[in-house]
Amino acid sequence: MNEILEARFVEQIDRLVLGIEPVDAQRRARIAHRIDVALDGVPVLPPGGSMDTGFDPDPVGLLPSLPRRDSGRHALVFTSGCKSRITARSFHPSRRVILFTPPVESPVTIRLFDASRRFVPRRIRYPIPADITVQAPPSRVRRPALFPGAAYAGGPTATGMRGRVTWKQSTVNEEPARWVRVEATINGQVVGRAHGDDRGEFLLMLESQAAGIGDLHSPLVAQVTVFGPPVPPPVVANDPLGDLPIEELLADPDVISPGERLPPHYAATANSTRAVAFELGVLLTHQQKFFFTV
Secondary structure (H helix, E strand, C coil): CCCCCCCCCCCCEEEEEEEECCEECCCCEECCCCCEEEECCCCCCCCCCCCCCCCCCCCCCCCEECCECCCCCEEEEEEECCCCCCEEECCCCCCEEECCCCCCCCCEEEEEECCCCCECCEEEEECCCCCCCCCCCHHHEECCEECECCCCCCCCCCCEEEEEEEECCCCCCCEECCCCEEEEEECCEEEEEEECCCCCEEEEECCCCCCCCCCCCCCEEEEEEEEECCCCCCCCCCCCCCCCCEEECCCCCCCCCCCCCCCCCCECCHHHEEEEEECCCCEECCCCCEEECC
């Protein structure tokens, strides 16, 4: 417990502004390996150019990062009692980490990014309590879910599919549909969700109870629907995540962090939905692509 000391002492008090605990949407557990969590903005490249992140340019660069604890949690901290701004090196030598911040204006927008492509990036805007000097309420800690990406390590008995989405059906000069959302339903009930990446690819895995109660039936037919914006958003030349929708939480309860709510204006078209016959314990590949008609 903090104790405010007399003026003759030099005291530093750290208060939590925003705590982030990235969660694996498939396993519903904390993500063990390193995820980049940074304040949103146009990334500035480190000296010497971009790092090898699988994206060009680096989507985080020197954006101020929320430091990662050994527990896998990240924290944006306000430090009182300091007279200067302090920066330090993080796990990547070129990442800039916030140890001290001036008063933070609400809301705060963050970007979550996995250089290994095991998870699809997200950009989320969270409100911050007006008074951060009081004991941190639960609303100051968020658990955003990240969905499986192309390099996700799924189990050997997972039931699902790898899919691809483009704008228009033609294979000539194909334009990937970036950052789509995918739902699989059986009898109107959602049994699986996925987020698409910048290449128009997604990894959809069905929930373990998708087959219902009783004998398991294979194939298991589900309606797969892909949602996206009405037109292709412009790709920002110097920011690979610049066209990734910002999901904004206005107030609790937190319906944004789970990643189940569609971004504004996202919708499906006649050619972005169809029935898929899933084989139990098999991850389908080389499937016919989905596409949007504009």
